[in-house]
Amino acid sequence: AQSVAQPEDQVNVAEGNPLTVKCTYSVSGNPYLFWYVQYPNRGLQFLLKYITGDNLVKGSYGFEAEFNKSQTSFHLKKPSALVSDSALYFCAVSPNYGGSQGNLIFGKGTKLSVKP
Amino acid sequence: GAGVSQSPSNKVTEKGKDVELRCDPISGHTALYWYRQSLGQGLEFLIYFQGNSAPDKSGLPSDRFSAERTGGSVSTLTIQRTQQEDSAVYLCASSAGGGWSYGYTFGSGTRLTVV
Numbered sequence: 001a002q003s004v005a006q007p008e009d010q011v012n013v014a015e016g017n018p019l020t021v022k023c024t025y026s027v028s029g030n031p032y033l034f035w036y037v038q039y040p041n042r043g044l045q046f047l048l049k050y051i052t053g054d055n056l057v058k059g060s061y062g063f064e065a066e067f068n069k070s071q072t073s074f075h076l077k078k079p080s081a082l083v084s085d086s087a088l089y090f091c092a093v094s095p096n097y098g099g100s101q102g103n104l105i106f107g108k109g110t111k112l113s114v115k116p
Numbered sequence: 117g118a119g120v121s122q123s124p125s126n127k128v129t130e131k132g133k134d135v136e137l138r139c140d141p142i143s144g145h146t147a148l149y150w151y152r153q154s155l156g157q158g159l160e161f162l163i164y165f166q167g168n169s170a171p172d173k174s175g176l177p178s179d180r181f182s183a184e185r186t187g188g189s190v191s192t193l194t195i196q197r198t199q200q201e202d203s204a205v206y207l208c209a210s211s212a213g214g215g216w217s218y219g220y221t222f223g224s225g226t227r228l229t230v231v
Contacts, residue, residue: 036222042224045222090159092159103149104161108157108158
């Protein structure tokens with residue numbers, strides 16, 4: 001079965017420190033991977049995606065993610081965390097490939113808390 | 117509109133009642149998705165509409181759940197005979213024809229509470 005795992009329910013980071021939010025996946029074929037962020041009482045916002053090409057993907061708000069095929073991981077990173085980065089982060093994978101669309105499979109989410 | 121609009125933003129209903137949740141996607145977006153977000157459970161796919169094609173209903177948890185999309189635009193998710201386990205935030209998303217390659221735009225959701 002195709003799935004996404006976010007092993008940490010919560011990540012705590014001090015402002016100014018680097019942050020990592022972990023994501024691993026299990027999918028047949030070549031994966032298409034996404035990160036979304038959800039602020040309180042808001043819908044999910046797209047951060048970045050990996051479709052093909054460079055394994056390091058840069059996205060919104062200074063976030064980046066590295067696709068590692070051998071470790072089946074797509075960890076979200078930021079060099080210097082801000083208090084305003086505190087939110088719920090979701091990793092997602094497309095179960096389809098080869099040009100078709102369809103639903104994304106989401107992880108359970110990781111709550112990021114950045115303290116001043 | 118500029119974004120995906122969902123209404124109502126909050127709904128409290130009594131167990132056994134029917135509810136309707138509405139989603140107005142971004143104008144011109146051909147794909148529309150419904151997800152359910154339960155505490156600690158992440159996002160659960162419910163149903164997917166693409167243009168005039170038959171919807172992908174594979175995620176609907178029971179026959180109490182149904183959805184329609186009129187005129188390729190507005191969608192309504194209906195839950196009949198609501199149960200307490202239906203309490204969740206119901207999220208709608210739309211995307212341009214490329215689906216995942218363009219990413220989804222999500223609405224702010226409808227928080228459903230069944231008492």
